[in-house]
Amino acid sequence: MKILLLTSSILGDNSQSNHLANHYKAQLKAQGIQVEWIERDLAENSLPHLTAEEMGSWMAETPTEAQLQLRQRSDDLIDEVKAADRIVLGVPMYNFGIPTQLKAWFDRVLRAGSTFRYTAEGPEALLETKPVLILAARGGLYAGTPADSQTPHLKSLLGMIGQTDVEFIYAEGVSMGDEAKQKAIANAEAAIDAHVKAMV
Numbered sequence: 728m729k730i731l732l733l734t735s736s737i738l739g740d741n742s743q744s745n746h747l748a749n750h751y752k753a754q755l756k757a758q759g760i761q762v763e764w765i766e767r768d769l770a771e772n773s774l775p776h777l778t779a780e781e782m783g784s785w786m787a788e789t790p791t792e793a794q795l796q797l798r799q800r801s802d803d804l805i806d807e808v809k810a811a812d813r814i815v816l817g818v819p820m821y822n823f824g825i826p827t828q829l830k831a832w833f834d835r836v837l838r839a840g841s842t843f844r845y846t847a848e849g850p851e852a853l854l855e856t857k858p859v860l861i862l863a864a865r866g867g868l869y870a871g872t873p874a875d876s877q878t879p880h881l882k883s884l885l886g887m888i889g890q891t892d893v894e895f896i897y898a899e900g901v902s903m904g905d906e907a908k909q910k911a912i913a914n915a916e917a918a919i920d921a922h923v924k925a926m927v
């Protein structure tokens with residue numbers, strides 16, 4: 728199977744969401760699940776902010792060579808989503824939201840006419856639904872409360888392109904002392920183990 732794995736932490740080796748992504752990869756290997764990985768570290772290789780020029784390149788009817796080149800950036804990211812059987816996102820919480828690097832990825836993948844279209848009844852998704860797993864790391868505690876602005880935002884972004892089969896695994900309270908952090912990571916790892924076992 729092909730899995731698209733996107734990580735987006737700015738904390739590199741100290742990142743909790745990267746740790747969970749690595750744990751997920753190790754568990755798949757341990758379960759003997761053969762995977763062709765499509766991996767992007769969106770923090771290490773960050774995309775620029777979306778501009779009118781880049782958006783214009785998507786819509787140009789007779790694109791110039793420069794527009795074709797610019798359009799390729801979004802085309803490649805969308806092709807990776809289409810090619811994947813599953814999608815896994817490592818998502819840190821930064822300032823109550825998703826990292827700007829991950830938002831820059833969504834800004835290229837939510838593309839009218841390609842991955843969704845506008846209709847009289849509202850937007851319609853154009854991509855096949857596939858399982859999405861979110862590995863979310865947070866300093867505080869939010870899951871299941873109105874203060875969790877990140878989860879509904881991710882659901883809205885993914886839903887726009889047909890990704891309604893979304894599971895969240897949270898490591899929360901990682902900035903609330905060592906004990907809380909260890910417990911949060913252990914719980915998230917156990918949830919990942921159960922998720923992977925259910926894939927076999």
Ligand SMILES: Cc1cc2nc3c(=O)[nH]c(=O)nc-3n(C[C@H](O)[C@H](O)[C@H](O)COP(=O)(O)O)c2cc1C
Binds near residue numbers: 742820
């Ligand atoms: C720039 C920055 C902003 C943060 N903002 C929040 C926040 O709004 N709420 C929160 O609970 N934790 C916040 N934290 C803590 C992170 O959510 C926590 O460190 C988490 O482990 C980040 O994921 P990562 O380790 O994969 O980068 C922030 C951390 C950083 C570096």
